[in-house]
Amino acid sequence: MHQFPKDIGWIEVICGSMFSGKTEELIRRVKRAVYGKQRVQVFKPKVDDRYDETQVVSHSQLKLTSTPIERAEEIFYHLSSDTQVVGIDEVQFFGPEVVQVCEALAYRGVRVICAGLDQDYQGRPFEPMPQLLAVAEYVTKQLAICVVCGNPANRSQRLVSSEARVVVGAAGAYEARCRRCHLGEPTEATPPQTMELFD
Ligand SMILES: Nc1ncnc2c1ncn2[C@@H]1O[C@H](COP(=O)(O)OP(=O)(O)O)[C@@H](O)[C@H]1O
Ligand SMILES: Cc1cn([C@H]2C[C@H](O)[C@@H](COP(=O)(O)O)O2)c(=O)[nH]c1=O
Ligand SMILES: [Zn+2]
Numbered sequence: 001m002h003q004f005p006k007d008i009g010w011i012e013v014i015c016g017s018m019f020s021g022k023t024e025e026l027i028r029r030v031k032r033a034v035y036g037k038q039r040v041q042v043f044k045p046k047v048d049d050r051y052d053e054t055q056v057v058s059h060s061q062l063k064l065t066s067t068p069i070e071r072a073e074e075i076f077y078h079l080s081s082d083t084q085v086v087g088i089d090e091v092q093f094f095g096p097e098v099v100q101v102c103e104a105l106a107y108r109g110v111r112v113i114c115a116g117l118d119q120d121y122q123g124r125p126f127e128p129m130p131q132l133l134a135v136a137e138y139v140t141k142q143l144a145i146c147v148v149c150g151n152p153a154n155r156s157q158r159l160v161s162s163e164a165r166v167v168v169g170a171a172g173a174y175e176a177r178c179r180r181c182h183l184g185e186p187t188e189a190t191p192p193q194t195m196e197l198f199d
Contacts, residue, residue: 009106013091013133015118016142018156019176022115023058025142026087029113030064033085038111040085042066043075045093050168056089059170072098075105084111091116092126093166099131106137120165121158121174122184144176147190155182159189 012029014022033040044056046068051057056064064087067078072094075086086105091098091114102112118133118141120126133139146153153176160173167173175190 007109009109009111010137011102011106011132011135012111012113012138012140013129013136014113014115014140014142015129015133017119017144017154017176018117018170018174019059020142020144020153021058022117022142023056023089024060024062025140026089026113026115027056027058027062027064030085030087033111038084039080039082040087041079041083042087042089043069043078044089046070047093047166048090048168050170056087071095072101075101079105084109086110086112088112088114089116091132092118092129094128096128096131099128099135102132103135117156119155121156121167121186123155123179123182126165146178146181147175147193148177148181151178151180153178155179157182158186161186 014025016022030040030042042056042064044066054066054068056066066089069075102114105112114132116129117126118129143152143154155177156174157177158167158174160167160169172189
């Protein structure tokens, strides 16, 4: 990562498919900011209650204390005047106003780190991510591993039968797939790999 200038704000976006390590990367950056004695606050959408109601939790069970909110504007009610870094996980679950909120924070001098899906289960851009990517200073695109063929994966395959755009879930409801193996509709799960090396 670059040498950042002091006293000005900016927006960092960590995007990619499910299981690509977005939350792990968010947690890594937040940890390093804390080592740097920065005052950090982390937010996540209330709808994301799959592992925990308040904590941000990665698929590998790394955890981070956060404040769950329903609307992005609520960040301003919770924001302390001395906060230097704001982290937002699952940013795709907020409405379009999250873009103005991130911009307002950055103009105030805050470093804003957002993590979220760039594509939905059909492979369509997941709004408001395209707008956020357009105004961000720094963009990191993460890739998972396709569970069908082992190639780098940029898509999230839905495994449960629903056409709603928002269906909260983790392993069992979605799996990582590359563009060749991805289907734009829900399908059966790929048989799991044995993980005996890690037992
Ligand atoms: N197909 C996969 N490819 C890569 N990592 C996977 C896969 N399935 C499960 N994982 C696990 O998911 C972790 C990433 O979790 P997380 O940071 O929560 O991802 P994201 O926020 O992008 O969904 C990896 O370190 C790994 O332990
Ligand atoms: C593809 C897709 C995903 N979701 C949901 C499923 C999970 O709850 C989150 C993504 O979490 P992760 O940290 O990136 O693993 O989003 C959805 O609602 N709609 C979709 O199309
Ligand atoms: Zn594949």
